[in-house]
Amino acid sequence: MPITYTSGEQVEVYRFNWAVNIGVPAAALWLQSFLPLHFPFFKMFDLPLLVTIFFAIARRNPISGLLTGSVIGLFQDALTGLPLGINGLAKTFVGYGASSLGVKLDVENAGARFLVTLVFYVAHEIIYFMVARGLVALNLQWSWPHELVAALANAFVGVFLFFALDRFKQRT
Amino acid sequence: MESVLGRYKNLIVLVVVLFAQVLGLAVQVKRTTDTESSRLIRVWAVSAVTPFEEVFVWMHNGSGNLWHNYFYLRGVRAENRELKQQIEQLRLEQVRLSEDAAQARRLQALFGFKEQFLSKTIAAQVIGSGGSEQSRIVYIDKGESDGVRTDMAVITVNGIVGKVLKIFRSTSQVLLIDDQSSGVGALLEKSRLQGIVRGTPAGEVVLEKIMTDESVQPGEAVLTSGGDRIFPKGLPVGVVTHVANENRADLFLNIRVRPAANLNKLEEVLVVTKVDEKEPNPSETGPVRAADILAQRLPSVPDKPASADRAQANGAQPGMTPRPPAEKAPSPQPNVARPGEAPATAASKPGTVVPARPASSSPAAKPAETTPSALKPATEQRPEPTPVKVLDASQVAAKPKQTPAPATPPPAKPQNGPQ
Numbered sequence: 001m002p003i004t005y006t007s008g009e010q011v012e013v014y015r016f017n018w019a020v021n022i023g024v025p026a027a028a029l030w031l032q033s034f035l036p037l038h039f040p041f042f043k044m045f046d047l048p049l050l051v052t053i054f055f056a057i058a059r060r061n062p063i064s065g066l067l068t069g070s071v072i073g074l075f076q077d078a079l080t081g082l083p084l085g086i087n088g089l090a091k092t093f094v095g096y097g098a099s100s101l102g103v104k105l106d107v108e109n110a111g112a113r114f115l116v117t118l119v120f121y122v123a124h125e126i127i128y129f130m131v132a133r134g135l136v137a138l139n140l141q142w143s144w145p146h147e148l149v150a151a152l153a154n155a156f157v158g159v160f161l162f163f164a165l166d167r168f169k170q171r172t
Numbered sequence: 173m174e175s176v177l178g179r180y181k182n183l184i185v186l187v188v189v190l191f192a193q194v195l196g197l198a199v200q201v202k203r204t205t206d207t208e209s210s211r212l213i214r215v216w217a218v219s220a221v222t223p224f225e226e227v228f229v230w231m232h233n234g235s236g237n238l239w240h241n242y243f244y245l246r247g248v249r250a251e252n253r254e255l256k257q258q259i260e261q262l263r264l265e266q267v268r269l270s271e272d273a274a275q276a277r278r279l280q281a282l283f284g285f286k287e288q289f290l291s292k293t294i295a296a297q298v299i300g301s302g303g304s305e306q307s308r309i310v311y312i313d314k315g316e317s318d319g320v321r322t323d324m325a326v327i328t329v330n331g332i333v334g335k336v337l338k339i340f341r342s343t344s345q346v347l348l349i350d351d352q353s354s355g356v357g358a359l360l361e362k363s364r365l366q367g368i369v370r371g372t373p374a375g376e377v378v379l380e381k382i383m384t385d386e387s388v389q390p391g392e393a394v395l396t397s398g399g400d401r402i403f404p405k406g407l408p409v410g411v412v413t414h415v416a417n418e419n420r421a422d423l424f425l426n427i428r429v430r431p432a433a434n435l436n437k438l439e440e441v442l443v444v445t446k447v448d449e450k451e452p453n454p455s456e457t458g459p460v461r462a463a464d465i466l467a468q469r470l471p472s473v474p475d476k477p478a479s480a481d482r483a484q485a486n487g488a489q490p491g492m493t494p495r496p497p498a499e500k501a502p503s504p505q506p507n508v509a510r511p512g513e514a515p516a517t518a519a520s521k522p523g524t525v526v527p528a529r530p531a532s533s534s535p536a537a538k539p540a541e542t543t544p545s546a547l548k549p550a551t552e553q554r555p556e557p558t559p560v561k562v563l564d565a566s567q568v569a570a571k572p573k574q575t576p577a578p579a580t581p582p583p584a585k586p587q588n589g590p591q
Contacts, residue, residue, distance in 0.1 A: 026220060026221070029217070029220075029221055029303075030221050030224050030225065032303035032304075033221055033225065033300040033301055033302070033303045033311070034224075034225050034228065034299075034300055034301070035303075036301045036303055037298060037299075037300065037301050037310070037438070038437075040436040040437075043303065043304065043305045044305070062182035062185075062186070063181070063182055063185045066182075066185065066186050066189055067185075067189065070189050070193065074193075075217045075220075076303070076304075078214040078217035078218070079217050079218070079221065079300075079302060079303060080302040080303065080304045080306070080307040080309065081302055081307050081309040081337060081338070081345055081347065082304075082306065082307050083197055083200040084196060084197070084200060084214075085193040085194070085196050085197035085200070086197070088193045089190060089193050089194065089197070092186070092189055092190055092193065093190075096182070096186050100182075131197075132306065135194070135197055135198070136197065138306065138352070138373075139352055139373050140306060140373050141373045141374060
């Protein structure tokens with residue numbers, strides 16, 4: 001199966017009903033807030049980011065993707081106590097990039113999803129780091145080993161999460 | 173023009189959204205003290221998430237309580253026996269500690285120290301976290317309607333946790349002490365060196381502003397100093413785990429602290445909603461009066477001589493020594509016998525009328541309180557050599573020839589007399 005599309009007609013665009021549009025990001029935000037209390041290692045995961053990537057590559061609409069990333073990121077910022085916009089900016093980029101990529105690539109198979117999530121996780125962390133250091137003057141430390149391990153872990157979880165969320169897809 | 177807009181529509185929307193967020197970020201960063209502009213979305217986010225967390229915690233606790241309280245009772249009898257033994261031991265310990273505490277209160281009263289009391293706290297359950305490695309905050313299930321306000325201290329029985337950062341109607345956001353934006357006034361328990369406890373980007377807790385020429389040992393406890401006006405003084409912060417001076421050009425030591433409270437496993441916390449600060453009232457701390465203190469320091473104060481009553485009957489003023497007018501008694505200086513003694517006590521002031529004990533006679537009947545001879549034996553009470561001011565000739569001459577006899581048995585040993 002070719003990994004790139006030769007024409008736009010091959011691209012399948014999905015949509016979701018309103019309950020999924022609201023419920024899945026809300027559930028991701030809630031789990032991201034709740035689970036680290038009992039499992040501190042869970043801070044390594046970024047469920048809202050995974051949900052952003054999923055919706056972006058499923059809808060394959062850059063505007064929809066960036067708006068989804070923007071809203072999810074802003075709500076995530078609201079929960080972290082940090083200035084609003086750090087996650088918002090990073091996830092806006094990711095939403096735009098993932099949906100733009102979804103137009104061109106087949107991101108339905110597990111391998112592609114793993115790679116896409118891995119790449120966009122690292123991109124998200126770089127943008128987050130730049131915004132937090134450059135605009136907000138937060139004192140953050142960058143650690144490549146940590147980021148790569150976290151990217152692998154998120155990509156691994158993302159594959160399973162995406163397959164779980166596939167059942168909510170509706171063909172347009 | 174329309175074709176250009178249509179062609180770059182996605183990019184334009186991206187730029188607009190990014191610009192709006194950067195603008196919003198800039199506004200927030202510039203106005204760090206005014207959070208009202210961004211409050212609404214925070215309220216929405218918190219209101220949307222915390223009810224689920226509260227319900228989940230409630231269900232989790234309910235099922236856990238059902239299991240542990242009604243089904244899983246294995247080993248409870250043995251545990252009960254052990255706990256009863258512990259209670260007995262703790263009761264004995266409590267008696268000993270209460271004696272120490274009473275003594276400490278009395279001494280604080282002498283110095284007029286101000287005490288801080290955690291007069292009111294609210295128990296709260298931790299229901300959520302920031303969910304990010306960069307922000308170390310938690311959410312508790314008590315908010316504005318429960319009396320929680322911003323900047324209130326949040327503690328556990330083990331030590332301090334953080335402070336209330338933002339309040340909502342029924343929940344609050346707590347900034348943990350390991351967050352890099354937090355700061356707690358702290359002091360080392362033994363050396364009493366003061367510094368600031370901060371979080372690091374890596375989530376560690378460090379004690380800053382301790383000079384490199386100071387000696388700090390791992391294992392030393394770190395307490396709150398009360399200097400931040402948030403945490404009352406004396407609460408445990410943590411224990412020093414690592415002391416280093418990596419860069420010799422640095423003025424300050426690099427001290428790592430392990431928090432006393434387990435910040436990664438917080439379940440229940442206490443919000444300190446009211447801290448009383450008052451000077452301890454000696455009347456509340458037992459029968460401690462200036463006369464008692466003086467008697468403790470002067471074990472050889474003689475009982476009221478019979479002549480004193482007669483002198484008083486002859487018109488002697490209270491507080492005056494019944495002595496012939498020609499023999500002018502020097503006014504006693506408190507530091508004659510005990511330099512460095514607390515001068516605030518009424519008993520040590522020359523000529524002060526000291527209220528007498530109920531069992532003894534009137535103040536006038538205690539001439540020793542104003543005579544230097546009575547102060548002298550106080551140095552004998554303390555075996556360590558204390559610098560004693562040498563009396564000049566006139567004072568020596570003015571000494572009464574009466575030898576103070578230890579008529580009254582020495583009171584309880586003043587273990588920690590005010591220095």
